[in-house]
Amino acid sequence: MRTKRLAIALATMLAAGCGGAAETPAAAPATSAPAGPVSLTYWTWAPNMDKIAEVWNQANPDIKVTVSKQAGGDDAAAKFLTAAKAGNAPDLVQAEYQHLPSFIAADAVADIAAEAAAVKPEFSAGLWGLVTLGTESVYAIPQDSGPMMLYYRKDLFEKYGIGVPKTWDEYAEAARTVHKADPKVYLGSFSSKDPGWFAGLAQQAGAQWWSISGDAWKVGINDAATTKVADFWGGLVQEGVIDDMPYFTPEWNKALNDGTQLSWPSAVWGPGVLESNAPKGKGKWGIAPLPQWNAGENFSGFWGGSSTAVSAGSKNRAAAVKFATWLNTDPQGIDLLVKEAFVYPASGKGQAALGAPPAYFAESQPDFWQQAATIGTSARGFTFGPNVGVTYNAYKDAFDKALQDKSPFSASVGTMQDTTVADMQKSGFTLAQ
Amino acid sequence: MNRRPVGALPTGLLVLGAIYCLLPVSWVLISASKSPGELFTLGTLTPGSGLLENVRELNAYRDGVFWRWMLNSVVYAGGGALLSTLVSAVSGFALAKYRFPGRNLIFNVLIGGILVPSVVLAVPQYLLFSKIGMADTYWAVLLPQILHPYSIYLARVYASAAVPDSLLEAGRIDGASERRLLGRVALPLMVPGMVTIFLFQFVAIWNNFLLPFLMLGDDGKFPLTVGLYSLLAAGANQPSLYNLIITGALLSIIPLIALFLTMQRYWRTDLSGGALKG
Structure with a gap:
């Protein structure tokens, strides 16, 4: 029942969002596998997915999967939504967790509960919630996940005489110590360009930006937890002991390389980034759980991660689910995902099977995957809303402005809340107070 | 005699324009010569040593x-x-x-x-x-x-x-x-x-x-x-x-x-x- 109501609440977005007489692809009735070989298209940006599909195609000549490698990120979500609206959506699509609700709201992805409910035990409750939004429906199969942890330079922590911070208070103290010792060096940086990062830290603090109560959405971006996180970073930035350059930029890469950035609260997929952007740090980085808000706690959040969804317009839903299930839960599929696509698999079995650490960490953190698995279980659940794109853009605008004007960060959180609520009202969602 | 300053201004502007147009191109050229390790460590306008390797890698990328x-x-x-x-x-x-x-x-x-x-x-x-x-x-x-x-x-x-x-x-x-x-x-x-x-x-x-x-x-x-x-x-x-x-x-x-x-x-x-x- 709840599912139905959610679907209705979500579907209102389509009417408001697209305007004009865009055709909603008729729900595909085909749940039984059609006779004869079927051919599926799959939009993804994971590297080497074409090679993985090739392995599947060899073994399954009756279901041929053609991979089309797309650009990832927010643009990929917009492109998929446009294609779905025009009836050109691929059968399978890689969907980041934060964009899945907008796909559901636009009726672009199919409810595959009938075919996929059986794989539920493969995944942790937190991840499963991201693809069901807490309903009985299943909108995608989790592919990879991004529990957050603290990456830090072991050698430089020693040099500056700081221990691995267990709480955020200790983190702030360490930031002051380091910056005092060498004004060119920072413990870390606050990025106004990475809303996913901030969302992960807010999750750790216990934030719930969106929730569904009855048939209405509740938006709580400016809750106490998020405000606490924002003010913590705002204070450090104002004090000048934490840098404020965005991640993944050339200057940030440079700082990682020359050792003027000592740590990075990031997700489990960090090694790939460090290896390509900071090759000089090989063998010098270690990982630890994120600093906690209260001593003795043990929480983390998610940054990034994606799932495999079946588009609502697909005429071969059963075959598509079969492939998605194989890819994300079959030992062979997971093994390929890890080795070829370099993802941290969402499946619990897959995570446990990871052995040798990433080459970048071979010397400094040989138990990388074991650490990661322990940290992963502490990640808190979260529900993303139907207009995450709007919220994330508001984050970038509001925090850029806060950095420029040196205004309090909590005000930026307020802007995010207001922008998100206004957009949802405009799109016709029912909001609970 | 007094033609000189008149000529210098347009020439100066043109030179500025040329720099404006050519600098990004030379940046691309120089950056393309850097190996992944050099890209973020060498100075902006210091040529690297990896041009051929980059081309080879690009050539090999997804066949x-x-x-x-x-x-x-x-x-x-x-x-x-x-x-x-x-x-x-x-x-x-x-x-x-x-x-x-x-x-x-x-x-x-x-x-x-x-x-x-x-x-x-x-x-x-x-x-x-x-x-x-x-x-x-x-x-x-x-x-x-x-x-x-x-x-x-x-x-x-x-x-x-x-x-x-x-x-x-x-x-x-x-x-x-x-x-x-x-x-x-x-x-x-x-x-x-x-x-x-x-x-x-x-x-x-x-x-x-x-x-x-x-x-x-x-x-x-x-x-x-x-x-x-x-x-x-x-x-x-x-x-x-x-x-x-x-x-x-x-x-x-x-x-x-x-x-x-x-x-x-x-x-x-x-x-x-x-x-x-x-």
């Missing part, structure tokens, strides 16, 4: 898909610019030299069309092409670029200046059909203008991003712009392949430079011709 994108770009830009030039020349000539009912209306609509940026049209075009089942085909990128209002406008201006009425009149008196007049008299006179249009369109299509990004789902049909973008935006959890992207960008401007060098002759003729006859 040489880069060259396929390059070929696609050549098809889109070359084919699109050629068709667009022909259509523009013929319609520009007709608008300049024939009087027929509705001529001004058509021309005014064209002028209006110039004011509508093609970016705005990309999404409606995508929806239209989806409706007729032609999205995700080569035609989906080629067709929308063929009709280009600004090129038709240019062709009209050029035709009215470069093709004398008296010449057409003489041809008619000698018994030439209108088709023959167009093919043998008008178009040869318009070649410099057509080259201009061709170059404009070639560059515009070569650099176009949004239209192919929306229209194409199959990565085998991507042009360079969209293909390289898929290397850059690889999702939050995959590192961007910076060195491949920069090397790809460098290689992708080589055809443009080659085209400009070979067509420069006509380009110059056109500018001076326009200056004299305009």
Whole structure:
């Protein structure tokens, strides 16, 4: 029942969002596998997915999967939504967790509960919630996940005489110590360009930006937890002991390389980034759980991660689910995902099977995957809303402005809340107070 | 004596302009020579040692898909610019030299069309092409670029200046059909203008991003712009392949430079011709 109501609440977005007489692809009735070989298209940006599909195609000549490698990120979500609206959506699509609700709201992805409910035990409750939004429906199969942890330079922590911070208070103290010792060096940086990062830290603090109560959405971006996180970073930035350059930029890469950035609260997929952007740090980085808000706690959040969804317009839903299930839960599929696509698999079995650490960490953190698995279980659940794109853009605008004007960060959180609520009202969602 | 300071100012401005234009290109050139390890560690303008390695890696990336994108770009830009030039020349000539009912209306609509940026049209075009089942085909990128209002406008201006009425009149008196007049008299006179249009369109299509990004789902049909973008935006959890992207960008401007060098002759003729006859 709840599912139905959610679907209705979500579907209102389509009417408001697209305007004009865009055709909603008729729900595909085909749940039984059609006779004869079927051919599926799959939009993804994971590297080497074409090679993985090739392995599947060899073994399954009756279901041929053609991979089309797309650009990832927010643009990929917009492109998929446009294609779905025009009836050109691929059968399978890689969907980041934060964009899945907008796909559901636009009726672009199919409810595959009938075919996929059986794989539920493969995944942790937190991840499963991201693809069901807490309903009985299943909108995608989790592919990879991004529990957050603290990456830090072991050698430089020693040099500056700081221990691995267990709480955020200790983190702030360490930031002051380091910056005092060498004004060119920072413990870390606050990025106004990475809303996913901030969302992960807010999750750790216990934030719930969106929730569904009855048939209405509740938006709580400016809750106490998020405000606490924002003010913590705002204070450090104002004090000048934490840098404020965005991640993944050339200057940030440079700082990682020359050792003027000592740590990075990031997700489990960090090694790939460090290896390509900071090759000089090989063998010098270690990982630890994120600093906690209260001593003795043990929480983390998610940054990034994606799932495999079946588009609502697909005429071969059963075959598509079969492939998605194989890819994300079959030992062979997971093994390929890890080795070829370099993802941290969402499946619990897959995570446990990871052995040798990433080459970048071979010397400094040989138990990388074991650490990661322990940290992963502490990640808190979260529900993303139907207009995450709007919220994330508001984050970038509001925090850029806060950095420029040196205004309090909590005000930026307020802007995010207001922008998100206004957009949802405009799109016709029912909001609970 | 007093000519010197007058000359220094324009020269200075031109030098500034040249630096402004050449600096980004030299940045691309220098950055493309850096290996992944050097990219963020060497100074901005210090050349690295990895150019050949980068090219080799790009060549190997997904079994040489880069060259396929390059070929696609050549098809889109070359084919699109050629068709667009022909259509523009013929319609520009007709608008300049024939009087027929509705001529001004058509021309005014064209002028209006110039004011509508093609970016705005990309999404409606995508929806239209989806409706007729032609999205995700080569035609989906080629067709929308063929009709280009600004090129038709240019062709009209050029035709009215470069093709004398008296010449057409003489041809008619000698018994030439209108088709023959167009093919043998008008178009040869318009070649410099057509080259201009061709170059404009070639560059515009070569650099176009949004239209192919929306229209194409199959990565085998991507042009360079969209293909390289898929290397850059690889999702939050995959590192961007910076060195491949920069090397790809460098290689992708080589055809443009080659085209400009070979067509420069006509380009110059056109500018001076326009200056004299305009």
